[in-house]
Every structure is written in C-alpha cells, then in structure tokens.
Amino acid sequence: MWDHEIRAMASAHAVIAASVFVATVAPAVFVPGFSVYGAHLLWICSVSGAVTAVSVAVFWLLGVSPPTKKHTLGYKLSRLFRSCLYVLLSCLFFHAVVVLYGAPLIESALETFSLAVLLTCLTTLRCLCVLGPNVQAWIRVFSRHGAMSVWDTCLQITVACTLVGAWVGAFPIPLDWDRPWQVWPVSCSLGAMIGYLTGLVAAPAWIHYHRKQLTYKCK
Amino acid sequence: MKVRSSVFASFILTFEVLGVALFLRGFFPVPVKSSFSSKSRLSDLPAEPLAGGSPNSTRLPQPLFRRAVVMLVDALREDFVFGGSGRLFMPYTRRLVERGSAHSFVAKARAPTVTMPRIKALTTGSIPGFIDVVMNLNSPALVEDNLIWQAKTAGKKIIFYGDDTWVRLFPKHFMEYDGTTSFFVSDYTEVDNNVTRHLDSTLKRDDWDILILHYLGLDHIGHISGPHSSLIQPKLLEMDDILKKIHSSLVSKEAEGSLPYLLVLCGDHGMSETGSHGGSSEQEVNTPLVLISPAFKRKAGMEKPGVVEQVDLTPTLALGLGLPISQNSVGRVIPGVLEESSLRDQLRFLHLNGHQLSCLLKDGVPNYEKDAGFEQFRVAEKAHGNWMKLYLEGNTSEVLTNMGKKVLKQYLEALAAMSSALSKQLGKYDMYSMVAGMVFVFQLLLVLLLAMPEALSGAAAVDLPVFSSLISLPFYLLCLLLASVHVLVCTSAGSSCYFCSLSWGLVFAAVAFSSAMFCILISLLARRLPLAPKIHGKSPLKNLGSGWSFSELDVLLLAGTVGHTLSLAASSFVEEEHQTWYFLLNTLCLAVFQDVCRKYFREQKGSGDEEEHILPSKDGHLSAHRKPGICSEKWLALATPPFTLVCCRLLRSLNQTGVQWAHLPDVGHWLNSSEHKMVLSLLSAFCLVLIYLLVQRRCSLVSKVALALGLLGVYSYRAAVGNVLFPWQHSSRTASKGTVEARFVYVFVLGILFSGTKDLLRSQILTADAKLKSRGLWEIYSGLVLLVALLFRAHNLPVLCCCLLIQTLMAQFIWKKLHYDAAQTTIMHYWFGQAFFYFQGNSNNIATVDISVGFVGLESYVEVPAIFLTALSTYAGPLLWACHLVCYLSAERQRSPVAVSHGCYCLALLRSVPAAAYIVLVTVLRYHLFIWSVFSPKLLYESMHLLLTAGVCLFFITMEQSRSSSKSEGAKDSRQ
C-alpha cells in the first residue's frame, strides 16, 4: 500500500546510518589517536552534527513535513526560531532527566550535557523534521493509536528504540570491570546510538511486515 | 480447602522463613571453638612424653627470644618487599632479607581482609568466621584466648603504638599505649608520626618485653590513590628507615649471654589493584612476613620466600616467648624459627603445638579419631616418647639424631594435617541442610506462583487440595522416599550436618510437610495446565493470557522485578544494589508521569515520557468548563511525579552508599560536621514540624497531642546527645546519653500505639465502624513514625520527611486517581521501600548497620531491645512503606473489598522471588572470590527482610480478619 513510502524511508535511513558510520570513522583521519571512548566528546559532537545535518537535508528533500499554510518570510523565520527553542529546551530537559537518574550535578556536567545533546539530535530533531514545531502533533503521535502516517509510526519506533537504548546503556556502569567504555557517559551514548541504529533498521522492516494491519485514519 | 489469599501468603512466607533458616545454618559454618571458654594455662600444659617411666617435666623449654618487636604495616603487600620494586621501596629490609639473619615468608591472610578480623587472627591464631564478625559487632574487647592476654598474664610488659583498634580489643593489656584513630582516611602522615614520635625514647629504655607498632599510613595511601601512586615509595622508604632504626637499636643493645631479640615485620592484609581490601584476591591476601633475629642463620642471597598462613605467626611467637599457645589457634609453628635450638627442645615445641591442635580438633570436629592428622600425631607422640627414653639414658649416637629427625618430620606432617583439617572445617558447607532448605523454599515459591490466578481473582481465595493430597498414595510414597533419602544421606556423610542432628520428630514433620507440598504442587500444576480441566471450553491459562493486557507500567514493573532478581548474580550489582533501585524507581516515576499525562490530556492523549514541560497552555480551554478545583488538582497530580523525582535525587545525595562511589562527599557528612550544626538543627526542626503536619491529620485529638510532645522529645533527645542545638541552651552542656528524653518519647510511642490498638479493637468487636478502624490503623502507623523519628540520626530526618510527603501526595493524587489496582500499588510500595532502605544510608555491607541505635534510651546494653531497635531502624524504609500499604489498601476497601488480600499476596510474592533466587545463586557461587565479603552479608540482609515481611503479612491478616467479620456483621445488619 505504501510501498513507495517504505522504500523512501529505507533509503533515507540507509543514508542516515551511513552518515553515522562516516562520522565515527572520519575523525580518525584528522585527529590522531581518535577512538570512540578515547575522545568521547568529539565523537558525540561529530555524530550529533552529522545526524542533524543529514536528517534535515534528507527530510527536506523528501518533503515529509506537513505543508505550511503561509509562505511569508516572517512565518518561516518564526518557525525556525521556535525549532531552535525546542531543541534548546529539549537539551535542557534531557539534561535534567539524566541528572535525576543520578548523574553528578556539577562535576562532569559537560559530559552529561553532551549526552543530552546527542539524545536531542537523535529524537527531538527527528520530531521537528517530521512534524515541525507543532506540539499538538507531537502529543498526538506519542499517544496510543495516534499515528496517522507511516512516518509517524517510524518516528515512534526510532524514538522508543533510542531512549530504551540509552536506558539499557546505563546498566554496565556499576560493574567493577574498569573498562574505558564504562566511563560516564560512554556506555549511555553508545547505547543510545545502537538503539537509534536498531530503530532505523527496525522501523521500515516492522512497517513492511505489518503493512496489512496498519490502518491510519485520515485527519 | 479454601484459604483466603492473605492467609495463604502469610503461611507460605512463614514456612519460607524456616526453610531459609535451615539454609543459613548449613551455609555459615560454625567456627571451631574450644568448648571451654577458659584460656590456656602454663599448668595445663602436657608433660614431655616419655615411654615407660613417669613423665619427667611439664615445664616449657627455655624461651627463644628475650624481647620481640612487632612492626605491623597496614596493607603491606607482599610485592612491596619481595617484588621487583622491593629494592627501591625498602632497601634496608631487602638487604636483611637477602643477606641478614632473617627468615622471610609470604603469609596468606584469610578473607575478610579487613584490619580488625586480621588483628584478631594474628593474636588469637584462629580464623574469625563471617558469623564471628557479625556477632562481635558490639562487644569491642576480645574475650577469646589470645597472645596478648597470655603475655600479660606471664608478666611481660607490652607497649603499643598505632591503630586504636588494638586498644579497644585489648583494654588494660598494655603497659603504655597511644592509639591513633584511623577515622580520617585522607591523612597519611600524622597517623604514622604519632607512632614514630614515641619510638626513640622507647627504644632507649629497657623496661619492656614486647613492642607492637601498627602503621596505618600505607593503608590510607592505598585508599586514596592506589598501590601505584607516587606516594607509596616515600611511605615505604619511611617504613624502611623505621625498621632500620629499630634494628640497629636492638643490635646495639644486644648483650652477650642473654637471649636474642626478635624483630617481626608483617602486614595485616594486602592491597588490591585499586587500593582497597576486604576481598580475597591474591594481592589482598599475600602479605610479607619477615622475622629478624641473630638466632637465625645468615642468608646467602635472595631465596624465594616460603608460603605460610598468617595465623602461623601466633604459635611461633607464643613458643618463641615461652608462652602457652592460645586455645583456638589453628596455626602451626614455623619450623625455620626453631632450627637453631636443640633437638629435644624442637621436639618439645612441636609436641606442645600438636597437643594444642589435637585438643582443638577433639572439641570442634566430630569423629576426630578418624582424622589422619590426629592419628599421625599420636604415632609421633609415641615415637617422641621412645626417643626421650633413649635420650635420657644418655645415648648420643648418630642413630638417636636420625631417629629424632624422623620424629620431627612426623610431627610436622601431623601439624600440617591437623591445621588444614581445622581450617577446612571453617570453609566447609553443610550441603545437605542447604539443599533441604532450598527444596523447601522452592516448593513453597512454586505453590505461591501457581496459585496466582486464584489469589488475585475477585474472590481472593485459593483452593488448596490439602485433604485430597494427604490421603493420596503419592503422598505416602513420597514420605517413604524422602525419609529413606534422609537416612541414607545421614548415615553415609557422617553426622557433621545440621539437618541430620535434628530430632526424629522434627525431621519427620519436615518430610511429611515437604511431600504434602509436593502433592499440592502437582495437583495445582495439573489444574493450571490446559490438559486437565476442559470443562469451560478454554483453559484458565489462555484466559489469563487474553484477559490481562499489559500497559507500559505493567511491563516496567514486571521487567524491573525480574531484572533486579537476575542482577543479584553479579557481585558489583549486589554491592551497588542501591543504584538498581534508584534507577528503577526513577523510571517508575517517569512511567507514572506518563500515565498521569495520559489521564489529564485524554482528549489529545499524553505525549511520550518527554516533552511534557513544554505542553502548551492552550489546554486550558479544555478544562475551562470544569471546576477550578479539578483544574488545580490536575496540576497537583501532574506535579507529583516530578516532585517525587526531585525528592529522590536529593535523598540520593544525602547518604553516599555502596562501594565504588562510597568515598564521594555527601550531604550527610557535610551536615554532621561541627561547623554546620546550626543548619542541621534548623533542618531537623523543620523536618519534625513537617512530619507532625503530615501525620496528624488523620489522628484522634489525644494522639495528636501525644505526637506533638513526642516529636518535641525527639528534638530534645538529639539536643541532649549533642547532635543539634537548643535555641535557649547557651552554655555548651556536656553531651549526655539522653536516656531521659528517649524514654519520654518511648512513653508517647507506646501511648499512640495503645490508642491505635484500642480503636482497632473497638472497631472490630463493638462497632463495625470503618472510619474508626482506619483511624486506628493510622495511629499505629504514626506511632511507628514517631519511633523511627527517634531512632534515625538527625541528618536522616529528611528521609523520613520525604517518605511521608511522597506517600501523602502519591496516595492523594496518583494511586487513587489513576485507579491503580492493588497489585500495582503494592509493587510500587515495595520499590519505594527498597529505595528508601538505601536512602537512609544502608548498604549490603554489615558495616553500615548503625548499632548505636540499640542504645537509645538504655543505660547499658540489653540484648533484646537493642536487637529490636537496630532491626527496626535499619529496615525503617521498607517497614514504613509496608505499613502505609496496609493503611492505604484498607482505606480503599470501598472500591475493592479484596485489596488487602491482593496486596498481601503480592508482597509475599515480591519478597520470596528474590530470596529464593538468591539462595540458589549463593549456593552456585559458594566458591566465588567475594562470597564472604559481598554475597554473605547480602544473604543475611535478604533473610532478615524475609522475616520482617512475614511479620508484616501476619499484620495484613489481622486487618483482613476484621474486614470479613465487619462484612458479616454488616450483612447481619442489613438483614435485620
């Protein structure tokens, strides 16, 4: 039924996954001694940047986001401004949640914030790309039976996978193995990344196998 | 037989406690102790064996050394002296080891490698079992027979400088002492200077026989920065200098003709690669032991040091100084030390050591006659007698020397065998009792699990096929089978197991019970399986699968319970269990938050568990037509989960617990430092006021007054003890024990409990008044709160305060409003209880149990109240939440009449699943490196918690009892 859309989604996800891969490998060429847990902050920065840039470009090219009614420059600017505001708020929100989970408040605040930025880039940014800065739509998508298109379902799956990945990533921290990937926030961001990649793969696959059962009511 | 599910759950839990008790008895070996609590005396020593003629002398041989200096360097690892870097770290010692007249060994310490048990091991020669460490938490002085006592009794003058653990263990034993407290771990210079400053004057004097020095600095450096830090080398060089100083002073004092000196350098335990200790890794266990004396032969180069047990030092020192070996010592004398004395004396020393070990063997080991070492010793003793006879006849031939050498060898073998038999006795598990206990617990758990659909049904009653299984044939066959297995095991494995030593009646009761349980289990299983009852067309199992749809919250609750149980298999997760609970609790709060949002933004449905904070205020128009009260309630309900999260985050930083992050600074320490006394006073006063406000609203007037006075009493108790300031107390009064104030509070606690019980009884017997009953319950709860407020340390009062606050808010806005069922509410209460157990500063380590609570309001140590108070304050968190659960569920009765029953069942299930899983884990991991340091304390905590939960469940039954009676009364009323 949505074969075309599923194909577009799969290719978009392949591009994003490839960008994540490049962002992990490329810095090793420029920065000597780069490794995922050796220079963790750098890795987070490069991956967040790559995911942001590629997602925005891909979704803009695909034209997934709902058509805007007005086309004035002022309206576009205000949308842009609101998007930036949402990104910032989402970073702060994730930071707060992570601190509530027990991250140190003052020391290693930079590490915590970098994790929050990564999570924002993986989740909130995607919401902004697909739904635009429209909170009503967000609430609709993230409530039960609220998805109205393939892209909404895809968004649900990737966001859930990312968050669960970050959540599971916290498990190895208390183990006394003294491994470099147990250092805060390496395991969590790795978990989030792995969850995100899983979500990228799982979403088209799941939709493909459930395309018969999926019915979306129209607006 | 139909049983209500609360009765059923309590019954199962009670028997599980018995099963776990049996398991514990098998798991913790009872230490081998001489049955006499007396001490070895010179006069009791055996005579020198002599074949034929009368024994010739009971005197000890001439001591080997005139004076001894024991230099104990805390956490001195073996490779600091003998390893490759030893030449850099301790050059002088190394030279002595390689070229001097010294013996060097690697002494193996036993776990727990902690200073106090190690000191006990070094002085008594026994291996303190884990149970010893637990039992002796509150009796500081060492009463067991020990080297220090023997030396003092023999009139030796002992001087001690160093760790004040010694001073507490041996009060009035030292002629001169200066204890340094090891409280400030960050200080590693002052602690050692405190010891060294006495050294010059002491070494000049001649009036002492034994000098003991215990240096703590190295251990502190280890704790701060690990064994590879740059601080290690200067510290070891300092230790080396001190050894050099002592050695040269001893050499210069050495007089012709008199006995030589003995200088001992040893460590109490090692240091792991992270700088801590307590476990049983190689680095923690291996310590150096260097004995220096002119009596020894000079060495001609570095040899590989031999391996001895740490406890071997005790008999060696005792014999070397001419003292009796202490009674419970399992060590054997180090033969190298004796080798320069005459053959007769050597044999005599070994004979004394062997005699002491054989006495201990007789006392502690059943059928000791069969022990190989014991037999060897008898043979050697006889040969010794023969040798003595020849010797006394004046025979001096080569044959005699060879014969003596042979006897010597026999003795050494016998000592080694006896010593290892004794040590093995300490590490042996009584597998049969353990398995029996495990089987009991698992049968019960399975019955509990299989009864779940019935127990959680609307009727809340379980139909147990007791009578049908009691008259069935399999029951009798099983009885027979189990009884024969029991007889078989007990006759074959020797009588060293506890379950075999029980009386026949008890064993038969256990066997019958177990077979009955097994039959019940089978018939329940048959009922659950789809093949048996096809009456209704579809099986109850299928019904279960389709009938229950899981929400996200259910998935989380289930996954959390299972995940936590599985996590107990890893030692790090046991050590850091609080992290697991905090993590789960946090996720729970977020999930609840999501549920709340769903409920209140139903039209648009809540978003995921993020982005809530930017919810638009446009929603206002939805609720605009509702009453403003509902609107404010909505916002309060929305604010409750975030508020709970913030509370939990604050409490989490109040007490840093666990192992890995235990050293981080926490708010509790900050509050307890003397310069923040004012803050602490204000905080605790504020908390007490808040506690009053939260608790009083559902109490009767009398209880209100009593509560207010009681809380005032709590504050004045804290002021009397010196924790907080009284506003009108200007002169700094000396801190008293606050006995009067504490007793004042106890009176009010008892008063409130009494008034609550009275209300309960009245509601039950006279009037079926639900309101009166819930008031009575609440009063009992508030009595508990008051008692806990008294027992908690001042900085822990916020924990109590937050506990009450969260309970109130959650009950008001979440549990009631969101229509969570009894099972969900119970699981949430249980999780909160677990988290609060750790919030109050507990951990899975015995050391965090606050024993001082046992003395609140008591002049001296009285066992029963002390244990009761300690248990109560340790488990205050889980208990308060369980009590709140009773109050909440019985208040919810109008909505769901079986809520209490369901809650009780869920609580029993929640507690028995981890307990049962844990005893299996512990059995599987019984040879794990951390079995004593990590897993065993946790086992004790688990069993204690199980016991308390059984008590709480019994309390549930009484609440439920009154429900049925009041219901029947209500039915009667309606009929009339």
Ligand SMILES: [Zn+2]
């Ligand atoms: Zn120590």
Ligand SMILES: [Zn+2]
């Ligand atoms: Zn230490």
